[in-house]
Amino acid sequence: MAAARARGSGKSRVGGMRRFGAKSARLRGGRGLPEGGAARHSACAFASRRPPPPSPFSPPPPRPPRRRWSFQGQQVLLPGGVTSLSWPPMDRYVVKRPHGEVGDGGGKRPRAERPAAGQPPWQEIRAEGLSCDYWLLFGKAEADVLFQQLEEEVEYFQGEMTKLRVFGKWHNIPRKQVTYGDPDLTYTYSGVTFSPKPWIPVLNRIRDRITSNTGHTFNFVLINRYKDGGDHIGEHRDDERELVPRSPIASVSFGACRDFVFRHCDSRGKNATRHIKPIKLQLAHGSLLMMKYPTNVYWYHSLPTRKSVLAPRINLTFRKVMTTGKK
Structure with missing residues (x-):
């Protein structure tokens, strides 16, 4: 049955x-x-039935949400007046400018060179009272060559020219320093008046590249060499009376990547009247940072000590200095 x-x-x-x-x-x-x-x-x-094997064309599983960074108290200015408060750490202040646009809009300038293939465009760094442009001016191979030439050809100050006066006291400069520029120019910084040495080919090469990319010309350069992370420069503003009013300063970096910090003048020290977070950048080997007006009116900048950095860094700040008869 x-x-x-x-x-x-x-x-x-x-x-x-x-x-x-x-x-x-x-x-x-x-x-x-x-x-x-x-x-x-x-x-x-x-x-x-067994579940079928996953198809190579199947969509990937959903990713966990990314961590979003926010910059409290500062707004990032974007094209069209849009603002944003959530950016990655370095890019939180960065606004990409349209391709082919250079300079700060102050008059007609020579046409800038187009970036090389694979080279990122100009980036605008904006905050309250801060206006900077950032650009990888040299590729790695060319930057390596220029760094080696600077190490071999630049002659730094010695003796009394290696001291600065801070709050009435003289201190040794915690780095090497020298100035180059046009004849008959002088530049006074922290109680010391510098007379520039004549231009050398490697400096002319760097200066010409800046001019071809920005349209700005410069007649003076201050060079600082930091042997490692122990060498540094304190908070200061490049607002000396010898500078042409409202002229930009072109800062070119070679060698080790170091933290470069902006701090608003209203948020410094114990008597700060406002709480504005500092802006920290890391300037790449062969990069150009254009500090435009009114950055040096409201913001101090510094290169703090970083003991973990063992390699040298050379920074060149190209400036427009008034001739003796115009000061």
């Missing part, structure tokens, strides 16, 4: 396992079964 019932239902027992016969396979999905049988048979068939 049991065997007859098994044959009649299309099922058989083999080794204690129940298997569906050909008839039940044809009836999957409910075709020819009484009401209720379709559900039972289709459910068993679905449970017995």
Whole structure:
């Protein structure tokens, strides 16, 4: 009787396992079964199937949400007046400018060179009272060559020219320093008046590249060499009276990447009147930072000590200095 019932239902027992016969396979999905049988048979068939292997064209699984960075108290100015408060650490102040646009809009200038293939465009760095442009001026290979030439050809000051007066006291400069420029120019910084040395070919090469990319000309450069992370420069503004009013300062960096920090004048020291977070940048090997007006009116900048940095860095700040008769 049991065997007859098994044959009649299309099922058989083999080794204690129940298997569906050909008839039940044809009836999957409910075709020819009484009401209720379709559900039972289709459910068993679905449970017995293995999940198909993932297709190479299947969409990837959803990614966990990324961490978003916010800059409290500062707004980043974007094209069209749009503001944003959530950017990655370096890019939070960066606004990409349209391709081909250079300078600060102050008059007609020579047409700038187009960036090389794969080279990122100009980037605008904006905050309250801060206006800077950032650019990778030299590729790595060319920057390496220029760095080596600077190491071999630049002659730094010695003796009394290596001291600065701070709060009435004389201190040794925690770095090497020298100035180059046009004849008959002078530049006074922290109580010391510098007379520039004549231009040398490597400096002319860098200066010409800046002019071809920005349209600005410069007649003076201050060079600082930091042998490692122990050498540094404190907070200061490049606002000396010898500078041409509202002229930009072009800062070119070679060598080790160091933190470059802007701090608003209203948020310095114990008597700060406002809480404005400092802006920290990392200037790449071969990069150009154009500090435009009114940055040096409202913001101090510094290169703080970083003991973990063991390699040297050379920074050149090209300036427009007034001639003696115009001061």
